Amino acid sequence: MQKLKQQVYDANMDLPRYGLVTFTWGNVSAIDHDRGLVVIKPSGIAYENMKPDDMVVVDLQGNRVEGQWRPSSDTATHLALYRRYHQLGGVVHTHSTHATAWAQAGLAIPALGTTHADYFFGDIPCTRALSEEEVREEYELNTGKVIVETLGKSNPLHTPGIVVYQHGPFAWGKDAADAVHNAVVMEEVARMAWIAHSINPALKAIDNYLMNKHFMRKHGPNAYYGQ
Amino acid sequence: MQKLKQQVYDANMDLPRYGLVTFTWGNVSAIDHDRGLVVIKPSGIAYENMKPDDMVVVDLQGNRVEGQWRPSSDTATHLALYRRYHQLGGVVHTHSTHATAWAQAGLAIPALGTTHADYFFGDIPCTRALSEEEVREEYELNTGKVIVETLGKSNPLHTPGIVVYQHGPFAWGKDAADAVHNAVVMEEVARMAWIAHSINPALKAIDNYLMNKHFMRKHGPNAYYGQ
Amino acid sequence: MQKLKQQVYDANMDLPRYGLVTFTWGNVSAIDHDRGLVVIKPSGIAYENMKPDDMVVVDLQGNRVEGQWRPSSDTATHLALYRRYHQLGGVVHTHSTHATAWAQAGLAIPALGTTHADYFFGDIPCTRALSEEEVREEYELNTGKVIVETLGKSNPLHTPGIVVYQHGPFAWGKDAADAVHNAVVMEEVARMAWIAHSINPALKAIDNYLMNKHFMRKHGPNAYYGQ
Amino acid sequence: MQKLKQQVYDANMDLPRYGLVTFTWGNVSAIDHDRGLVVIKPSGIAYENMKPDDMVVVDLQGNRVEGQWRPSSDTATHLALYRRYHQLGGVVHTHSTHATAWAQAGLAIPALGTTHADYFFGDIPCTRALSEEEVREEYELNTGKVIVETLGKSNPLHTPGIVVYQHGPFAWGKDAADAVHNAVVMEEVARMAWIAHSINPALKAIDNYLMNKHFMRKHGPNAYYGQ
Numbered sequence: 001m002q003k004l005k006q007q008v009y010d011a012n013m014d015l016p017r018y019g020l021v022t023f024t025w026g027n028v029s030a031i032d033h034d035r036g037l038v039v040i041k042p043s044g045i046a047y048e049n050m051k052p053d054d055m056v057v058v059d060l061q062g063n064r065v066e067g068q069w070r071p072s073s074d075t076a077t078h079l080a081l082y083r084r085y086h087q088l089g090g091v092v093h094t095h096s097t098h099a100t101a102w103a104q105a106g107l108a109i110p111a112l113g114t115t116h117a118d119y120f121f122g123d124i125p126c127t128r129a130l131s132e133e134e135v136r137e138e139y140e141l142n143t144g145k146v147i148v149e150t151l152g153k154s155n156p157l158h159t160p161g162i163v164v165y166q167h168g169p170f171a172w173g174k175d176a177a178d179a180v181h182n183a184v185v186m187e188e189v190a191r192m193a194w195i196a197h198s199i200n201p202a203l204k205a206i207d208n209y210l211m212n213k214h215f216m217r218k219h220g221p222n223a224y225y226g227q
Numbered sequence: 228m229q230k231l232k233q234q235v236y237d238a239n240m241d242l243p244r245y246g247l248v249t250f251t252w253g254n255v256s257a258i259d260h261d262r263g264l265v266v267i268k269p270s271g272i273a274y275e276n277m278k279p280d281d282m283v284v285v286d287l288q289g290n291r292v293e294g295q296w297r298p299s300s301d302t303a304t305h306l307a308l309y310r311r312y313h314q315l316g317g318v319v320h321t322h323s324t325h326a327t328a329w330a331q332a333g334l335a336i337p338a339l340g341t342t343h344a345d346y347f348f349g350d351i352p353c354t355r356a357l358s359e360e361e362v363r364e365e366y367e368l369n370t371g372k373v374i375v376e377t378l379g380k381s382n383p384l385h386t387p388g389i390v391v392y393q394h395g396p397f398a399w400g401k402d403a404a405d406a407v408h409n410a411v412v413m414e415e416v417a418r419m420a421w422i423a424h425s426i427n428p429a430l431k432a433i434d435n436y437l438m439n440k441h442f443m444r445k446h447g448p449n450a451y452y453g454q
Numbered sequence: 455m456q457k458l459k460q461q462v463y464d465a466n467m468d469l470p471r472y473g474l475v476t477f478t479w480g481n482v483s484a485i486d487h488d489r490g491l492v493v494i495k496p497s498g499i500a501y502e503n504m505k506p507d508d509m510v511v512v513d514l515q516g517n518r519v520e521g522q523w524r525p526s527s528d529t530a531t532h533l534a535l536y537r538r539y540h541q542l543g544g545v546v547h548t549h550s551t552h553a554t555a556w557a558q559a560g561l562a563i564p565a566l567g568t569t570h571a572d573y574f575f576g577d578i579p580c581t582r583a584l585s586e587e588e589v590r591e592e593y594e595l596n597t598g599k600v601i602v603e604t605l606g607k608s609n610p611l612h613t614p615g616i617v618v619y620q621h622g623p624f625a626w627g628k629d630a631a632d633a634v635h636n637a638v639v640m641e642e643v644a645r646m647a648w649i650a651h652s653i654n655p656a657l658k659a660i661d662n663y664l665m666n667k668h669f670m671r672k673h674g675p676n677a678y679y680g681q
Numbered sequence: 682m683q684k685l686k687q688q689v690y691d692a693n694m695d696l697p698r699y700g701l702v703t704f705t706w707g708n709v710s711a712i713d714h715d716r717g718l719v720v721i722k723p724s725g726i727a728y729e730n731m732k733p734d735d736m737v738v739v740d741l742q743g744n745r746v747e748g749q750w751r752p753s754s755d756t757a758t759h760l761a762l763y764r765r766y767h768q769l770g771g772v773v774h775t776h777s778t779h780a781t782a783w784a785q786a787g788l789a790i791p792a793l794g795t796t797h798a799d800y801f802f803g804d805i806p807c808t809r810a811l812s813e814e815e816v817r818e819e820y821e822l823n824t825g826k827v828i829v830e831t832l833g834k835s836n837p838l839h840t841p842g843i844v845v846y847q848h849g850p851f852a853w854g855k856d857a858a859d860a861v862h863n864a865v866v867m868e869e870v871a872r873m874a875w876i877a878h879s880i881n882p883a884l885k886a887i888d889n890y891l892m893n894k895h896f897m898r899k900h901g902p903n904a905y906y907g908q
Contacts, residue, residue, distance in 0.1 A: 663816050667817070
């Protein structure tokens with residue numbers, strides 16, 4: 001697990017580096033599929049003092065297997081996503097400014113351009129509100145469930161992030177670094193969508209064929225972006 | 228007092244570090260409850276030249292007890308808060324951009340999401356305007372009084388900050404560092420609330436049970452956030 | 455080509471320095487007019503690992519002449535511009551936040567002040583949407599063609615940038631550094647135009663004689679700005 | 682003049698440090714009242730290469746007295762202000778983002794709060810448009826004249842800045858450093874006023890007695906801010 005701890009530590013440290021978190025408002029995890037174990041940030045530890053060995057190892061039911069600290073209070077949300085989607089290698093939660101503003105606005109982040117389409121195939125959905133019961137008991141688990149409910153049968157790697165209503169963004173990817181990469185993209189497209197909408201409230205969503213082209217040239221079977 | 232001076236100095240130096248102040252537009256104080264003495268930043272001294280020994284010690288009536296400089300011009304406001312609320316260990320005033328914009332707009336910063344509810348239980352109030360008389364005589368004292376009037380019987384640690392109409396934010400906490408922490412949160416939720424409102428003017432306040440959950444999981448008797 | 459590779463490398467490295475790119479979302483090229491060869495950034499290589507020798511050399515038909523990597527996926531767009539406009543020495547593409555927001559809004563960046571007029575003679579146009587056919591086949595080439603179509607008979611050094619509908623900005627100049635310079639200006643005037651429009655939706659375009667004065671004092675035959 | 686050159690150099694270098702300028706879009710000058718000479722930044726020299734000895738000395742009619750470079754293209758504007766207002770020791774011009782946006786919007790920056798009132802007694806005016814004749818001939822001189830016309834009989838140290846219509850901000854002060862200080866304030870209150878107005882379009886200007894109090898506690902005969 002040492003290698004995965006290092007990866008999760010590095011990915012967590014990237015959150016302040018990319019301006020996605022204030023204080024301890026974020027957490028990244030990654031899964032070891034073979035062993036069914038998840039490495040996640042400890043709860044409420046300041047980034048500047050954190051070390052790779054502070055990462056906590058839990059099983060998919062949330063039992064602590066390794067580590068001296070309590071895992072992130074959002075652990076149950078991460079685990080719900082890993083149990084449902086076997087394609088996921090890493091999950092991240094932040095309160096990044098612009099994506100959180102869309103969550104507070106209660107709206108999906110609309111697909112308005114190629115920056116968005118290079119990573120997200122269609123709008124970044126906003127979940128429904130949790131009910132009072134869902135919040136009172138097993139709140140973090142229910143947060144995971146409402147994300148799964150909202151994604152439905154979508155390929156989660158084609159929609160590698162979501163905003164939870166009145167809360168904030170969750171993103172994911174093939175591994176911890178990829179999850180953080182997608183969280184950075186989400187924050188940036190959330191910011192652009194706000195500004196674009198403010199410039200022209202009557203703007204139109206990206207043309208479907210343009211979205212398709214951009215997503216596929218990076219992620220499709222005949223991708224030709226990169227090396 | 229040397230230890231408290233160092234804490235107050237450190238907390239003041241955090242203001243430019245967190246982007247909350249331009250020039251000398253901010254001040255932090257802390258109280259030594261046993262001795263009834265308050266340590267506060269000197270007035271109009273540039274942050275880059277300040278040292279812990281430049282901090283000024285005053286009693287609760289504002290008489291200077293130690294230090295070579297005049298205390299912050301806002302000292303009377305800080306003292307009014309300490310005299311009224313014995314829970315407070317630190318107080319901070321800034322002109323941080325977005326919180327000040329809400330003060331200028333004359334509106335409470337609405338509770339729109341969990342980022343807000345993790346620290347503030349309900350809206351961050353905006354005071355009424357001071358009258359001409361209140362401004363002319365004992366202005367800084369009256370600023371403290373209108374904050375107290377606005378908070379009313381609220382627990383000040385459940386509403387650890389306020390915006391003073393046409394002026395700017397004051398925040399407080401268990402000690403100087405906690406007060407600054409809350410000032411950083413206020414600035415961030417002020418920014419998010421502006422953007423969220425701009426995205427969707429018809430957005431709704433955070434669901435009451437969700438606010439309750441988030442505040443209590445961090446601050447309630449059964450808090451489970453952190454270690 | 456070593457000198458041109460160094461220039462193109464330096465210009466690419468300026469993109470993150472000026473805050474114009476996140477990750478690898480940008481590329482700069484430059485042309486050696488005498489040899490008819492273009493030096494361009496490789497596709498999808500992280501800025502922090504890039505070296506001058508990673509730059510790729512292609513001819514004006516896009517055949518790789520030198521270099522171990524695939525050239526930027528936007529190479530065909532750059533080449534279309536060089537083939538049409540012999541005045542150009544460098545071309546740059548980014549997804550800079552505010553210019554991209556105007557592209558998503560589907561609007562030209564209006565000439566509102568002297569900051570704009572110091573570099574751009576008139577609005578910064580927004581292209582029409584590409585058709586489904588233009589996107590499906592030779593998309594990058596067609597992006598170049600629609601830029602040329604939009605510029606029409608304008609002097610490209612008097613309109614040293616454009617926004618491609620639902621995509622983002624392209625800019626150009628006398629050489630690679632000048633192209634990046636113009637991309638920085640575009641991003642800044644895009645930001646100012648958004649804010650100005652938000653302050654006063656009824657604002658007016660810059661007076662024609664003022665635009666003329668500012669552009670000409672920097673770029674006209676009797677220019678008197680600089681040394 | 683060596684001391685004044687150093688001061689003007691330092692003040693110019695503060696412009697990028699405070700985020701007020703991109704590239705060479707700014708200039709600071711200061712006057713030696715006894716000798717009737719003005720030290721100003723050379724035109725179009727990059728900040729990173731500038732040295733104190735690059736500063737140019739001109740007399741009040743604009744004749745170069747010392748220095749190897751041409752003075753800033755805005756020199757005639759600075760001189761018009763020094764000739765009219767003997768209280769001024771320093772003048773600065775920038776294209777800082779938010780103040781420039783107000784200039785493009787064609788509106789005065791309204792006095793909305795104490796941050797503004799700590800430095801500016803009332804709104805920061807916006808000049809009228811220059812006529813075609815005023816732009817064509819002696820444009821920079823006429824820019825100075827329209828600033829003087831707009832200020833009228835106001836004390837320029839009570840209104841230490843202005844926005845020139847469709848152009849950008851000019852600020853001034855007792856010396857070069859004070860002028861830059863006021864330019865930083867202008868940019869910050871321009872930003873706050875935009876945000877406050879966006880939050881609440883029906884907001885009210887600062888109460889007159891509150892403005893008076895804040896301006897006077899810093900600048901009046903009985904000032905008690907600072908040491």
